[in-house]
Amino acid sequence: MMGVDWVQALLVAGFVACWLGWRDTRRRAVLAGLAVAIIGVALWGIMIDRWQVGGGALFGVLALVAIAASRWRADRATKAGRAARPWRLPWITGLLWLCLALALLFPVWIFPVRALPRPDGDHAVGVRTFELDDPSRKGVSGVPADQPRRLLVRIWYPAGDVSGMRPRPYMTRAEAGMSGRAIGDSIGFPPLFSHLWHVPTNAYEDAPLAPGARALPVLFYSHGYTSFLAQNSVLLEQLASHGYMVVSIQHSGDAGATLFPNGDVVPFEPLPPQKPSDGKPDPVLVKAVAAADPGARLDAMLKLRADAVKSNDRIGMRSAATWLADRLFVHDRLQKGAVPAAVAPLVAAGRYDRVGELGMSFGGATSGAVCMIDRRCAAGINLDGTDLGYDAFDRDMPVPFLMFHSDPSHIFKLLGAPAPAEPRGSNEFSYERFANAGSLPDMHRVMLADSKHVGITDFPLFIRWPLKGMMLGTAPAGDLIGTQNDMVLAFFDHYLLGADNHFPKAQIARWRGRLVPMSSAYVARWWRTKSPAEQAEITRRIDGVRRP
Structure with a gap:
């Protein structure tokens, strides 16, 4: 795998893990930062002809939309004076993000970049x-x-x-x-x-x-x-x-x-x-x-x-x-x-x-x-x-x-x-x-x-x-x-x-x-x-x- 492959895989994995398990108040900001980074790496990959990571751009955009929608719902609840819902592990959305991540990283797996095997002659x-x-x-x-x-x-x-x-x-x-x-x-x-x-x-x-x-x-x-x-x-x-x-x-x-x-x-x-x-x-x-x-x-x-x-x-x-x-x-x-x-x-x-x-x-x-x-x-x-x-x-x-x-x-x-x-x-x-x-x-x-x-x-x-x-x-x-x-x-x-x-x-x-x-x-x-x-x-x- 290339460096851009590893960076994209780590960022996407980090996003899914953060979405699933982090309850901190900074959660949305971190998720947004990861989404922006994923988009940036996707564009980097496209620029160097590693198109296989390019699907990360779609992942990042969808992530930003989901984060914005989550923030909008929270703000509406606050303005309406409703109590915040108790936090629960977001299994459904988390699994959806995981499936999307695997689908978008699949081209990286299926088209590897690796050195040709070494010849075994004396020269x-x-x-x-x-x-x-x-x-x-x-x-x-x-x-x-x-x-x-x-x-x-x-x-x-x-x-x-x-x-x-x-x-x-x-x-x-x-x-x-x-x-x-x-x-x-x-x-x-x-x-x-x-x-x-x-x-x-x-x-x-x-x-x-x-x-x-x-x-x-x-x-x-x-x-x-x-x-x-x-x-x-x-x-x-x-x-x-x-x-x-x-x-x-x-x-x-x-x-x-x-x-x-x-x-x-x-x-x-x-x-x-x-x-x-x-x-x-x-x-x-x-x-x-x-x-x-x-x-x-x-x-x-x-x-x-x-x-x-x-x-x-x-x-x-x-x-x-x-x-x-x-x-x-x-x-x-x-x-x-x-x-x-x-x-x-x-x-x-x-x-x-x-x-x-x-x-x-x-x-x-x-x-x-x-x-x-x-x-x-x-x-x-x-x-x-x-x-x-x-x-x-x-x-x-x-x-x-x-x-x-x-x-x-x-x-x-x-x-x-x-x-x-x-x-x-x-x-x-x-x-x-x-x-x-x-x-x-x-x-x-x-x-x-x-x-x-x-x-x-x-x-x-x-x-x-x-x-x-x-x-x-x-x-x-x-x-x-x-x-x-x-x-x-x-x-x-x-x-x-x-x-x-x-x-x-x-x-x-x-x-x-x-x-x-x-x-x-x-x-x-x-x-x-x-x-x-x-x-x-x-x-x-x-x-x-x-x-x-």
Whole structure:
């Protein structure tokens, strides 16, 4: 909790206690003073974006009204010559004030401000942010036709001595006013995460690189759609503390408002208006997710994809291509050393001919797309992203790959469909040829039980029960964060560094019941039931909608 949280809680508790139990003649004056102080703290909280204490203003105003009404009744009784009523414990009004206090302080509880958990690697963590521009691509994602593609890049890295330095906030105040509010915009409450500039991280801005660091293993990361480049900071800090250089890219126009170092802002490009809905889910989408037969699901998915291709869909077509180009561009520039002079020594410490690819949601799908075509990718992870570009549809992933799913059970419930006996994810037809499904030794699929999609971010640290369960999943925050850290670090240690860490069996055993292995072997069994002519027809349909 922040200082403003404690002050407000103590003042409100003091008011309720005074109302209930104090009989002194100064009671009304003290209560009025407390009410005024509560209003002042509420305004202070609003000024520093801790909107969660702002409800205290209403509490204070109501308290002043109640005190004035009490004084008015007492004065009337005195003027009328009536004897003062004997004092009795004001249980009813006291309980009302207590209930109101709990209700108004509830946002403080449900949206905690606490430091990110410390990474457990041997290194301190440094972080630097800079801009890269691609003049070969202009007018991309809603910017004027004559403007180049502008990308915000942030690197987490193993640092040297950080004595006397202060860690970077999760967001600066300016970033919170942009990216933080963009997250709130998506659910109709812009201030939702505007307070995150009060959250300290474990990364030190512009910290010196660890002494002797060279040929560091490099990982490229992309965030989720409409989000921001630091949405998995806990994971990225963990990786950097273990010696990795993690390059995160904010995909301007498809991210929350992007604030560049010079103060320029590229806003989120609004999505086109959606077709009117009768409130029922698209039956083709329901079939693609919930049909019992794999062939029926595949048929529905190909219909959805054909519609996206025909309409040149913003997300599945244009954004998917843009994000892939962004990742390749940033990789090329860093490998050539074509970066601002201030970060050139840091960039030069990385190894770029053999890297890991990583991302969450849309960024995870992008990571899979990169690994399908770029030989510099040595291993990749998709954190709960759907292969919207069909880059990996009915294709074997050429490198070790981890598909990390959230729990799909709530999706079936949302669609009103029965959950399958064996859990399956959204990418059941991707990353393996149908004939090979479930047989590639370095293709791993795992589900995080009792999680929801957005729970595979840092957000479980910022939201408590009951809202956390509704938005992020019922698994404890420590499990939601810990499983990510454990699986991702162990995967890259194993496949990039050659560590003998018994991946993934050891990690799944450590999180038994929380991490659930998944297999797509049923796809191969279904495929073998098809005749050569049927297989050829399915392949033709897939090739017809695949991104070139």
